[in-house]
Amino acid sequence: MPSDEDQVRQRKQKLQELKEQGQDPFDIHSFDRTHTSAQVVAAIEAAETAAGDEDIDWQASGFETTVAGRLMAVRDQGKSIWADLHDASGKIQLWVTENELTGAAFEKFRELDIGDIIGVRGHAFRTRRGEPTVQLSEFQLLAKSLRPLPEKFHGLQDVEIRYRRRYLDLLANPQVREVFAKRTEALKAIRSYFDGRDFQEVSTPMMQPLYGGANARPFITHHNTLDMDLYLRIAPELYLKRLVVGGMERVYEIGRVFRNEGIDALHNPEFTILEGYQAYADYTDMMALFEELLRDIALAVNRCLQFTYRGHDIDLEPGWERKSLLDAIKEACGVDFSQLSTDEEAREACRDLELGDMTQDNWAALLDKCFDRYVAPNLIQPTFVIDYPVRVSPLAKRLPDRPHLVARFEPFIGGEEIGNAFSELNDPVDQRERFEAQARAGLAGDAEAHPLDEDYLMAMEYGLPPTGGMGMGVDRVIMLLTGCTNLREVILFPQLRPEES
RNA sequence: GUGCCGUUAGCUCAGGUGGUAGAGCAUCUGACUUUUAAUCAGAGGGUCGCAGGUUCGAGUCCUGCACGGCACACCA
Numbered sequence: 001m002p003s004d005e006d007q008v009r010q011r012k013q014k015l016q017e018l019k020e021q022g023q024d025p026f027d028i029h030s031f032d033r034t035h036t037s038a039q040v041v042a043a044i045e046a047a048e049t050a051a052g053d054e055d056i057d058w059q060a061s062g063f064e065t066t067v068a069g070r071l072m073a074v075r076d077q078g079k080s081i082w083a084d085l086h087d088a089s090g091k092i093q094l095w096v097t098e099n100e101l102t103g104a105a106f107e108k109f110r111e112l113d114i115g116d117i118i119g120v121r122g123h124a125f126r127t128r129r130g131e132p133t134v135q136l137s138e139f140q141l142l143a144k145s146l147r148p149l150p151e152k153f154h155g156l157q158d159v160e161i162r163y164r165r166r167y168l169d170l171l172a173n174p175q176v177r178e179v180f181a182k183r184t185e186a187l188k189a190i191r192s193y194f195d196g197r198d199f200q201e202v203s204t205p206m207m208q209p210l211y212g213g214a215n216a217r218p219f220i221t222h223h224n225t226l227d228m229d230l231y232l233r234i235a236p237e238l239y240l241k242r243l244v245v246g247g248m249e250r251v252y253e254i255g256r257v258f259r260n261e262g263i264d265a266l267h268n269p270e271f272t273i274l275e276g277y278q279a280y281a282d283y284t285d286m287m288a289l290f291e292e293l294l295r296d297i298a299l300a301v302n303r304c305l306q307f308t309y310r311g312h313d314i315d316l317e318p319g320w321e322r323k324s325l326l327d328a329i330k331e332a333c334g335v336d337f338s339q340l341s342t343d344e345e346a347r348e349a350c351r352d353l354e355l356g357d358m359t360q361d362n363w364a365a366l367l368d369k370c371f372d373r374y375v376a377p378n379l380i381q382p383t384f385v386i387d388y389p390v391r392v393s394p395l396a397k398r399l400p401d402r403p404h405l406v407a408r409f410e411p412f413i414g415g416e417e418i419g420n421a422f423s424e425l426n427d428p429v430d431q432r433e434r435f436e437a438q439a440r441a442g443l444a445g446d447a448e449a450h451p452l453d454e455d456y457l458m459a460m461e462y463g464l465p466p467t468g469g470m471g472m473g474v475d476r477v478i479m480l481l482t483g484c485t486n487l488r489e490v491i492l493f494p495q496l497r498p499e500e501s
Numbered sequence: 502g503u504g505c506c507g508u509u510a511g512c513u514c515a516g517g518u519g520g521u522a523g524a525g526c527a528u529c530u531g532a533c534u535u536u537u538a539a540u541c542a543g544a545g546g547g548u549c550g551c552a553g554g555u556u557c558g559a560g561u562c563c564u565g566c567a568c569g570g571c572a573c574a575c576c577a
Contacts, residue, residue, distance in 0.1 A: 006546075007511060007528055073537075080534035097534065114527075127535055151512040151526045153538050158512085160569050172512085216576075261576050262502090271577095356574060368576090410577090417577060448576080473577070486570095497568065 011113055011146045018141070025141040031119040034066045038089035040124050041132045048126070058125035065134055067092060068119040068142060070171070071112055073152060081109065085120065085134075086171075093133040094120060101136045109136070115145030163494050176489075179482050182301045183490055186478050189300035190254060190274055193293050199250040199276060204239035206232060206256065212456065213237030213395070215448040216259040219269075232258035235471065237395065240277050241424060242459045244467050252276035254474065265486045266416070269495050272474040277424070281468035282397075283407045286421040287384055289470060290411050291318035294382070294477070301481045309414040309480055312380045320382040320411070325371065328385065332374035337367050337389070362446065364392045379412035388422075394434040394450050396422035397466075411472075418477050421470035428460040 069087035081096040122134040150156040162169040213235030396406035408422035435452040442449035488494035
């Protein structure tokens with residue numbers, strides 16, 4: 001009431017008074033409910049169905065229920081109060097009247113604040129206006145909310161607060177809850193796909209003595225007892241292939257990987273990757289796998305293979321287009337990398353393109369730039385880009401008829417790369433040479449060069465069967481299927497700079 | 502990393518050319534027994550992101566910094 005008190009102080013004051021009356025809500029450990037809000041609604045509908053054409057006398061055929069949740073709205077009419085209670089399943093309206101919730105209890109309900117967690121018991125019915133409702137006979141405060149919630153009509157708009165305090169975003173914005181529910185469905189669909197084909201789900205180390213399996217800069221951490229630095233994995237690939245050496249013929253892992261690189265709408269330092277390996281299969285099998293997997297995920301998330309992304313209508317029907325990487329680049333910007341061998345030649349050939357500063361770029365970097373600038377944005381319908389040069393693919397098997405290329409593809413949807421797959425290189429002699437070439441690139445200044453991994457080579461020397469492998473950026477696929485254009489919208493707690501203290 | 506834009510009440514947002522900081526929701530007081538963005542009457546609430554500068558006077562102009570967004574660069 002006094003003007004210098006803000007809403008937090010008012011609420012703390014109420015809590016203090018409750019404690020002084022021996023009614024500390026934080027003393028409560030559990031609360032048994034008979035229904036969720038959705039179950040109350042369903043039970044009301046069931047009662048109506050049972051009654052058929054006859055009008056229901058809710059006084060007689062309503063039922064007792066106990067529900068719990070967060071008080072999200074209050075419409076006080078004096079002797080009668082309407083309120084909305086939200087729980088994980090949805091919401092249910094509450095009706096508080098003096099003749100059912102008598103005397104002091106009625107006044108106590110009025111002391112509640114929006115945001116409080118309460119448990120209620122009462123009589124379920126449907127109002128004249130058609131709203132499923134519980135008329136309270138008693139209630140209990142289960143947790144006091146000390147801070148005011150965001151405004152109900154506009155929700156929470158400030159993106160910075162939405163990411164930093166995602167719980168408020170989830171409370172205030174139903175469509176955000178929907179996106180993360182879809183994310184869960186997507187992950188279930190992925191597991192269902194692999195489990196149904198006899199793949200074994202495994203967990204491999206996130207802390208690795210040597211990183212590998214992708215081209216990226218790692219995070220470094222330190223183990224005190226071992227007194228050694230460890231890398232957070234940039235990919236699970238090399239461990240999963242060790243498992244294939246060990247006779248696990250079909251394995252997959254869904255897990256977090258960590259890459260010490262820039263943060264933007266398409267990159268978070270930690271993100272969720274799917275990798276799968278299938279012995280006795282090759283990259284064409286992985287193409288079929290991708291088509292089926294994306295179909296299953298889309299059906300789980302959207303119940304439909306067609307969706308719209310950034311204004312493009314996209315169709316995930318299997319039978320995706322295939323495009324040669326080098327041909328596509330040549331068509332799009334006129335540079336034929338198959339005719340270029342040195343870094344200098346590549347820079348010369350790209351001289352007139354809009355690629356920014358090329359002085360630090362080697363052949364592989366320029367290839368990437370040309371592709372990202374001129375080809376990828378146009379790969380809207382699902383497309384497999386195939387026939388990658390061996391020099392940018394240190395872990396993939398060569399094509400027998402064109403040994404400078406490898407049996408590899410990257411799938412693109414909506415102009416975005418969503419994965420990577422190849423026939424796994426299983427020749428330990430060739431693998432050692434590729435690692436050594438990467439090591440030379442590293443010495444020459446390529447910060448993302450793949451390090452030489454003797455332990456992995458040893459495993460391969462025992463014999464890796466011919467194997468097809470695939471990786472997929474789970475977050476990016478979920479972005480596409482939910483229509484989000486920013487990775488942060490599908491990661492619950494995206495990385496941000498700390499707030500100023 | 503570079504450029505552009507943003508930061509005003511708990512939340513959502515207004516605030517030409519520099520002149521006492523506004524609204525809606527939320528909060529508080531009062532009225533109201535079928536409301537559901539309830540309604541009606543009234544009230545309180547601000548370090549205008551932070552720090553400097555210009556000016557008689559800065560939310561507004563200038564500089565720096567912080568955080569965020571977008572684009573580019575880097576990068577799956």
